Amino acid sequence: MSRSRVTVVDIARAAGVSKSTVSLVLQASPLVNEATRAKVNAVIRELGYVYNRGAANLRQSASSRIIGIIVNDLTNSFFAELAVGMDMVMQSAGYVQFLSNSAESVDRQREVVASMREHGISGLIISPARGTEAADLKPLAASGIPVVSVVRNVVGAKVSSLVSDNYAGAKAAVAHLVSLGHSRIAFLGGIANTTVFAERVQGWRDALVEAGFEAPDMLVIGSTASRAGGVAAIERALSLPAPPTAALCFNDAAAFGVCDGLRAAGREPGRDFAVVGFDDVIEAETAVPALTTVSVDPQGMGRRAAQLLLKQINTGKVEPEAIVGSVRLVVRQSCGAGEKAGRMSA
Amino acid sequence: MSRSRVTVVDIARAAGVSKSTVSLVLQASPLVNEATRAKVNAVIRELGYVYNRGAANLRQSASSRIIGIIVNDLTNSFFAELAVGMDMVMQSAGYVQFLSNSAESVDRQREVVASMREHGISGLIISPARGTEAADLKPLAASGIPVVSVVRNVVGAKVSSLVSDNYAGAKAAVAHLVSLGHSRIAFLGGIANTTVFAERVQGWRDALVEAGFEAPDMLVIGSTASRAGGVAAIERALSLPAPPTAALCFNDAAAFGVCDGLRAAGREPGRDFAVVGFDDVIEAETAVPALTTVSVDPQGMGRRAAQLLLKQINTGKVEPEAIVGSVRLVVRQSCGAGEKAGRMSA
DNA sequence: GTAATTAATTGGAACGTTCCAAATATGTCA
DNA sequence: TGACATATTTGGAACGTTCCAATTAATTAC
Numbered sequence: 001m002s003r004s005r006v007t008v009v010d011i012a013r014a015a016g017v018s019k020s021t022v023s024l025v026l027q028a029s030p031l032v033n034e035a036t037r038a039k040v041n042a043v044i045r046e047l048g049y050v051y052n053r054g055a056a057n058l059r060q061s062a063s064s065r066i067i068g069i070i071v072n073d074l075t076n077s078f079f080a081e082l083a084v085g086m087d088m089v090m091q092s093a094g095y096v097q098f099l100s101n102s103a104e105s106v107d108r109q110r111e112v113v114a115s116m117r118e119h120g121i122s123g124l125i126i127s128p129a130r131g132t133e134a135a136d137l138k139p140l141a142a143s144g145i146p147v148v149s150v151v152r153n154v155v156g157a158k159v160s161s162l163v164s165d166n167y168a169g170a171k172a173a174v175a176h177l178v179s180l181g182h183s184r185i186a187f188l189g190g191i192a193n194t195t196v197f198a199e200r201v202q203g204w205r206d207a208l209v210e211a212g213f214e215a216p217d218m219l220v221i222g223s224t225a226s227r228a229g230g231v232a233a234i235e236r237a238l239s240l241p242a243p244p245t246a247a248l249c250f251n252d253a254a255a256f257g258v259c260d261g262l263r264a265a266g267r268e269p270g271r272d273f274a275v276v277g278f279d280d281v282i283e284a285e286t287a288v289p290a291l292t293t294v295s296v297d298p299q300g301m302g303r304r305a306a307q308l309l310l311k312q313i314n315t316g317k318v319e320p321e322a323i324v325g326s327v328r329l330v331v332r333q334s335c336g337a338g339e340k341a342g343r344m345s346a
Numbered sequence: 347m348s349r350s351r352v353t354v355v356d357i358a359r360a361a362g363v364s365k366s367t368v369s370l371v372l373q374a375s376p377l378v379n380e381a382t383r384a385k386v387n388a389v390i391r392e393l394g395y396v397y398n399r400g401a402a403n404l405r406q407s408a409s410s411r412i413i414g415i416i417v418n419d420l421t422n423s424f425f426a427e428l429a430v431g432m433d434m435v436m437q438s439a440g441y442v443q444f445l446s447n448s449a450e451s452v453d454r455q456r457e458v459v460a461s462m463r464e465h466g467i468s469g470l471i472i473s474p475a476r477g478t479e480a481a482d483l484k485p486l487a488a489s490g491i492p493v494v495s496v497v498r499n500v501v502g503a504k505v506s507s508l509v510s511d512n513y514a515g516a517k518a519a520v521a522h523l524v525s526l527g528h529s530r531i532a533f534l535g536g537i538a539n540t541t542v543f544a545e546r547v548q549g550w551r552d553a554l555v556e557a558g559f560e561a562p563d564m565l566v567i568g569s570t571a572s573r574a575g576g577v578a579a580i581e582r583a584l585s586l587p588a589p590p591t592a593a594l595c596f597n598d599a600a601a602f603g604v605c606d607g608l609r610a611a612g613r614e615p616g617r618d619f620a621v622v623g624f625d626d627v628i629e630a631e632t633a634v635p636a637l638t639t640v641s642v643d644p645q646g647m648g649r650r651a652a653q654l655l656l657k658q659i660n661t662g663k664v665e666p667e668a669i670v671g672s673v674r675l676v677v678r679q680s681c682g683a684g685e686k687a688g689r690m691s692a
Numbered sequence: 693g694t695a696a697t698t699a700a701t702t703g704g705a706a707c708g709t710t711c712c713a714a715a716t717a718t719g720t721c722a
Numbered sequence: 723t724g725a726c727a728t729a730t731t732t733g734g735a736a737c738g739t740t741c742c743a744a745t746t747a748a749t750t751a752c
Contacts, residue, residue, distance in 0.1 A: 019703090019738090019739085020704095020740085021702075024701085027740090031701085032700070052464070052466065054403050054404060058400060058709090058739065059740050061707095061740085061741090062739090062740080075628060080426040083420060087420075091454065094461075096462060097444065097445070098442050098445070108437065118396060119399050120400050227632045260632065286573045286577060287606060288606035288607070353708055363731075364731065364733075366731070367732075370730095370731085377730065378730070379730060397709090404710090405736075405737050408737090694752090695750100696750080696752095697750070698750085699746100702743100703745090704742095706742105712735090714734105715730100715732070716729100717731085718727100718729070719726100721727100722724095722725090
C-alpha cells in the first residue's frame, strides 16, 4: 500500500531536471528560472511530495527548527497558558515544539531532556521540576544548545532565565491589604522549600514589618499549590486562636481553594475575608468574586521566554541573561476593594 | 567552542573497533562480546556522545518514535489533562511528542499538521478544531500514518476515533435531575453547531420527553464553552419568563461559570438551583459546592487514545476503529442531592 | 566573430546512522 | 590436523537532503 516515499530524486526525474534544481526550488532560491520553478512545483503537488526535514538536518550547518519545552505541571492553568504563549511565538517563527510534562519528577525530566537532545532540538525552555540541579542542564549548555529557564531558577546553572518579580509582587499585594485596614494577614498555600515560595513570603513579611505589624510564622501556612491545597490552608488558618482577616495566597489556584474553603465555613470571600492571589490566570477575571491578584501574565511570559530563546538561537550567542519580569497588582473584588464587592467588616 | 559533534566513527576510532560494532552496542545487540561492549560504552560516556536519531530515521525502515498531538484549546483544563494522559503513555513507550495548540483555527491546524509531517511523525492524535474537514486529514491517512481523532469526530475521515458517550451522559444527568423533582431543566453553554453539542442536547431532550416534560428550545442557551460563557448563559436563563430550576451545562467550565452567575444573582448553587456539569475535571471535586458532573475522565481518555495510536503504529494496521467511551454520572453537591448540600427549595 | 559576463543548471561528496554480506577468530569433533 | 560450526567483527552501500565547484546556455561588449 504505502509505496516508498517520494523524494527529490523522484521529483527531479518527473520534472526533467536535476535534484539540485529541485532542492533550490524547495528553498525558494532566486537562482532558478521562473518556468522551471513552476514546473517543479507542479510536479511536487502532483506526486504529493513531503519534505524530509530529518534528512536536511543531517548536514551539520542546518538548524532543526525544533525546540523543546518542559513544564512541571501542565494541569495547572498557569503553565498551560505559559505553554500556549510559547506555542504562539514558536509557531509563527516556523518552529515546532516537543512539549512534555515532568509532573515534578526530576527523573522523568532527565529522560525527556535526553530524548529531546537525541532528536536534535535547537533550544530548550524549561520550567524546572523541584529539585532540578545545575548538572541536569549542564550537558545541554556544554553542547551549545541555548536553554531558558522560566518561572523557576536553577541555582548555579549557566542558562538564561525569566522569572517574575515575586518579592515585589507579594509586597505590593500585602501593602494593598494593609491600606484596606488589615493587619492580620496570612500567607496561604504553596510548597515551603522552594525559591518562589521563599521570595513571596519574604515580600509578605517585609511589607507587614514596614507597616509596623507582626509577621508571625504561624500565619504562613504551606500546602500544595492547588485548589485543594488552598482549601486545606484556609481551614487551618480559621482554626487559629487569632485568625487572620485577609490572606495573600501562593497562587491563583490556591486562592480559588481559599474562596471555596471560606464559603464552606460560611464566610463570603471579598466581604468577610480578603483574598489575594498570584499569577492572574484567565479565570481570575470571570470568577465570582473576581480575584484580586498579582498579574504575571502567563501567556505574555511564555511569549517572552520564546522570544528570548529564539534570539539566542539566531545570534548563536551563549552568554546567559537573567530577566526579572515586572508584575502588577490587579485589584478586583476578592480583596473587598472592588466596586461591586460588599463592604468589609474588618 | 562547540567542537563538531561526536559520532559513531569517533567512538569507533577511540575504542579501536568499527563503526558497525558501535552501532550494535547502541542497539544493545546480543551479538557483541561483553568486553567490547563495556569498552565501547565507556568511551561513549567519556566522549559525551549523543545519539543522532535523525540520522537513524533516514533509513526507510526505521520508526521516528515521534508522534504529534494537536488540541483545540490547551487553556481548557479538560484538554490539558487529556494531553497529560497522552504524555504519560507516550513517554513510557519511549516516544516523544510534538504538542501544539490549534486554538480552534483550522489554518493553524493545517500548518501544524504539515510541519509535523515534514518532521516524520509516526502517528497523530488530534482533537480537531471546529470546522476541520476530512480532507485535512486525508494526506496523513494516505501516506499510512495512523491518526486518532479524539473528543470530536471528523465526519467522513477514515481515521480512528475515541469520543465519549455524550448522548447517554446527558440523558443520565437529566434523568437524575428529574428524579430530584425538577421539571424545568435548562441546557446551558457550549457552541451550538457542533456535533458534541448536538449529541448532548439530544440526550437532554429525550430524557425530558421520556419523563413526560416539555423540552422547549428557549431552554437551550448556547454560548462559549468557558467559565465566562456559563455566566452569560445563566444570566439569560434567569431572565426568562418561567426560569428553570436546574441546568445541565455543556461542560465543567461552563458549569463553574453558571455557579458564579448564580451567586452574582444572589442564589446559591446546589441549594437554590441545581447545576450539573460535563467532563469531571480535577477541580470539580474540590470546588464548593463540589460539582455533580458526567465523568469523562480526561486523563484516562488521553491514555486510551495514546494506547490506541500505539497499537495502530505497532501492528501497522490502518483500518480505523471507532470507540465510544462510556461515561458515568458523579453525584456531588451542586445538584442538591449530595450529602453535605442544603435542601433544595424546588 | 570571439571574448567576457551573467543566468541557470548539475554532478557528486558529505551528513550520521543501519544493515547486509562477507570476513575473521574461536571452538569442537573426528 | 582438517573440516566444520559458532561467535564476533567489519566494510560499504544506502537513506534524502544540501551545497560547492563546475558546467552549460544565453546575453552583451568589443
